[in-house]
Amino acid sequence: MMRTNTGRLVLALCAVLATVLVAPLSWAQTRGLLQVTVEGASANPIPIAITDFVGDPIGGQISQVIAADLERSGLFRPIDKGAFIERITDPGRSPRFQDWRAINADALVVGSATQQADGRVRVEFRLWDVAAGAQMTGRAYFTQSANWRRIAHIIADEIFKRVTGEDGFFDTRVVYVAESGPGNARVKRLAIMDQDGANHRFLTDGRSLALTPRFSPTLQEVVYMSYAQGAPRVYLLNVDTQRQELLGNFPNMTFAPRFSPDGNRVVMSLASDGNSDIYAMDVRSRSISRLTNHPAIDTSPSYSPDGGRIAFTSDRGGSQQIYVMGAGGGDGQRISFGNGRYSTPVWSPRGDYIAFTKQEGGSFSIGIMRPDGSGERILASSYLDEGPTWAPNGRYLMFFRQAPNAGGRAGAVRLYMVDITGRNLRPVPTPTDASDPAWSPLIPQ
Amino acid sequence: MKLSIKVLGAVAVLLLAAACSSTPGPEGATASVAPGTPGHFQQVAGDRVFFETDQSTLTPDGRATLDKQVAWLKQYGDRYQTFMIEGHADERGTREYNLALGERRANTVRTYLASQGISAAKLKTISYGKERPEVVGSDEGAWSRNRRAVTVLQ
Numbered sequence: 001m002m003r004t005n006t007g008r009l010v011l012a013l014c015a016v017l018a019t020v021l022v023a024p025l026s027w028a029q030t031r032g033l034l035q036v037t038v039e040g041a042s043a044n045p046i047p048i049a050i051t052d053f054v055g056d057p058i059g060g061q062i063s064q065v066i067a068a069d070l071e072r073s074g075l076f077r078p079i080d081k082g083a084f085i086e087r088i089t090d091p092g093r094s095p096r097f098q099d100w101r102a103i104n105a106d107a108l109v110v111g112s113a114t115q116q117a118d119g120r121v122r123v124e125f126r127l128w129d130v131a132a133g134a135q136m137t138g139r140a141y142f143t144q145s146a147n148w149r150r151i152a153h154i155i156a157d158e159i160f161k162r163v164t165g166e167d168g169f170f171d172t173r174v175v176y177v178a179e180s181g182p183g184n185a186r187v188k189r190l191a192i193m194d195q196d197g198a199n200h201r202f203l204t205d206g207r208s209l210a211l212t213p214r215f216s217p218t219l220q221e222v223v224y225m226s227y228a229q230g231a232p233r234v235y236l237l238n239v240d241t242q243r244q245e246l247l248g249n250f251p252n253m254t255f256a257p258r259f260s261p262d263g264n265r266v267v268m269s270l271a272s273d274g275n276s277d278i279y280a281m282d283v284r285s286r287s288i289s290r291l292t293n294h295p296a297i298d299t300s301p302s303y304s305p306d307g308g309r310i311a312f313t314s315d316r317g318g319s320q321q322i323y324v325m326g327a328g329g330g331d332g333q334r335i336s337f338g339n340g341r342y343s344t345p346v347w348s349p350r351g352d353y354i355a356f357t358k359q360e361g362g363s364f365s366i367g368i369m370r371p372d373g374s375g376e377r378i379l380a381s382s383y384l385d386e387g388p389t390w391a392p393n394g395r396y397l398m399f400f401r402q403a404p405n406a407g408g409r410a411g412a413v414r415l416y417m418v419d420i421t422g423r424n425l426r427p428v429p430t431p432t433d434a435s436d437p438a439w440s441p442l443i444p445q
Numbered sequence: 446m447k448l449s450i451k452v453l454g455a456v457a458v459l460l461l462a463a464a465c466s467s468t469p470g471p472e473g474a475t476a477s478v479a480p481g482t483p484g485h486f487q488q489v490a491g492d493r494v495f496f497e498t499d500q501s502t503l504t505p506d507g508r509a510t511l512d513k514q515v516a517w518l519k520q521y522g523d524r525y526q527t528f529m530i531e532g533h534a535d536e537r538g539t540r541e542y543n544l545a546l547g548e549r550r551a552n553t554v555r556t557y558l559a560s561q562g563i564s565a566a567k568l569k570t571i572s573y574g575k576e577r578p579e580v581v582g583s584d585e586g587a588w589s590r591n592r593r594a595v596t597v598l599q
Contacts (some may be wrong), residue, residue: 183581207577211540221500225544232544232572251546253572256541269545274501274570276545297545313542319499320542343539357539383583386539402536404583411583436540 032049045077046163049105049130051088052081056121058148059113066159069170071084072417073160073198073396074424079105091126100130107136113148121145125155127162139164149198153213154445169391170195174398175213175222175239176415177193178202179433183410188435190224192239195439197429203242212387213237214258215440222438223247223266235266236283247279248288256299261307261326261349267291269299278312280327291329300344303327304351306369310333311345311354311371322356324371335373344387347371349441350394353420357386357399366399368420379422383411389439390443396418398428399433481521483598490517493595494554498588499538501549503557511554514596515561527599528563530554532572533579535588538573547572554594 032050050067053059070076086099091110100108111125121173124140137158141151150171157168178191190213193199204210204226213224222237226244234247234254248254250270264283271277276293292298295315303310304327311324317334320341325332336342340360345400347354353368358378365381366388384402391397396419403411413435415428428437478484486492491514494507503511518528532551534543551570559565580587 123568184578186576188576211576230571253544255544271545271548271572274549274555276548297542297549299545300539300541315499315541315542320538343542359537393546403491405536405581405587406583408581 003071014069028434043322045075045081046106047104047105048076048109048159049079049084049100049103050109051084051091053111053113053123053125054089054091056113056115058113058121058145059123062111062113062123062148062152062155063109065149065196066156069156071157072196072426074419074426075160075164076107079103081236084388091124094133095128097128097130100128105130107159109155111155113146116142119144121148123148123151123155125158127159149194150443153194153196157442159190165397167393167442169393169396169439170443171443171445172392173199173219173443174415174428175203175215175438175440176400176430176434177210177213177436178430179413179435180206183405186410188220190237191430191434193430200431203237203239204244212256212436213438215438216259217261217263217441219440219443221263223259223268225255225257226320234266237342247283248286256301258302261305267301267303267310269301276309278329289329290330291325291327297417302345302347302354304347306351309317311347311369313343313345322354322373335371336369336376337373338376346388346390348390348394349392352394355388355390355397366397366418368397377420377422379418379420380416380425385416387436389437391439392441398437400437402435481524486514486517486521486596486598490514492597493593495589496592496594497552498535498592499546501546501553503553508557512561513555515558515563518558518563522563522567525598526567528558528568529597529599530558530568530570531577531595531597532570532576533591533593533595535591536575536577536578536583537588538575540576543573543574547574550592550594554596558596 050063052063052215073080080132084095088110091112108128108130114122116122120142122142126138127136129136153171156170160168170438172195175192176215177188179186179188181187187206188209190203190210208227211225213222220238220240222239226235232253234257236245236247253271255269257266264279267280267436270279276297276299278298279288279290281288294316296314298314300313301310308327309324310327313320314323320343321334322332322336322345323332340358342356342358344357345354354371355368358365358367363381364379364384366385367378369376382401383404388397389398398417401416402413413433413438415434417428418425491510494510530551532547534546555568555570578591580590
């Protein structure tokens, strides 16, 4: 089970049959009645009643995963089941809306899970707009029972999308660096988990330092930096087979890798005579092209989602700042002009923001700015907040936070999630200390 | 995998040897370590130089230390194949920038030693960024000791 690999999951989900359930009212008639957006999110999340799916016992677990996902978004407030008045026995029939209005539910989720003769399970759900008394969406899925968590995430994504108008981010995974051991001899190994922490497993054994993993848009591969053969170099790692491969053959350090949006190239820094410049490598042919040629440090490159531009960190102006250049290279233009030092630019998959790490005074912050440098917004700050990674919908970020070291002991290092308003900041639980998160794209269905 | 275990084993033996050679004698006095050993290098020359925040230029103290390293390496350096210079940064920078900064610091030392006549072919560099602090602490006292380049005899 723990070895459930993406290849198999993807195959299994090709067999998932998604059926749109016919609603009593056309959803077009009710569209817009119940709406909330991430940017406009107020302090009042939508009260939503998520009933246990009837039928198979996994129905209750599916409801729990959906509720936890939606709650985590900060846009929904699942209502305590103890308050429910109507007990749903047939999710195919219209609910008694007055019972749900009485407990102030704006939205209601009902569903069922039914074992099929062929060993698969049929999961169906309906989302009701309680005030309007109308169905907003409804779908049915067939899959192997083992995939029930994925089905729950897919349903949560569907609900999120129907209510917010944005794609969800629940059917995703996170690769990160699991940390353990003393501060001066830290063990750092790659680990992967579902976005909600389930299905956790380690990808490297910890014998050598593993740093800065980043997902390929095709999901099976991660590019990262490792001291596996003594020298710090960029490697490709297949997360299913755990086969690892040195990317290129360079005499000096390669680091700060990141895939292009089409997955065909990896852009990274290469050190030569102490100086770091940015190069792009074609993953198939391994041909390499130099993008910067400057005596300053140039690192942390990140492509725009259309692949046409690259944001990067450079101290060519005397301190670390963010620059944007064409994907073919060049001098680039500085875009960060606030107080302090700016680094690790990461372009949103939607293209509207660049996330960054900012150092000012005694603290490190995670923030976002428009690609032209305007509209800077700080989302989180502490002794050390670093390394933002975007959810595929470009509306949520993960990063890591390190507490100060004290008494010769390393400070705790934890993953955090925040939305682009900065209002919904929460820890992401991991089995050990954790840093360098990398959020995957949505898993193909 | 087997190969790397062997290599680790060999490194452990070397480290053990280095530790023994620099251990004071049973008398507890400042027993001198055997000339030409890594412990001797640390005692006589000093194996590391320190840098200012976000800087990779040598301080006067750093230059004085490297001059002593040069003298020692000219006398005993033939015993070693490689002079590995490890560049490090404090934790007040991002991981990737600090890898670049550590590399720049290591290269500063490499360039200086080479300019003073140490065989460039034997001088190698590696950056650990902020991954391997000498002192685990979050104040200037710890950071200043972590912003360093260490010459390791191999």
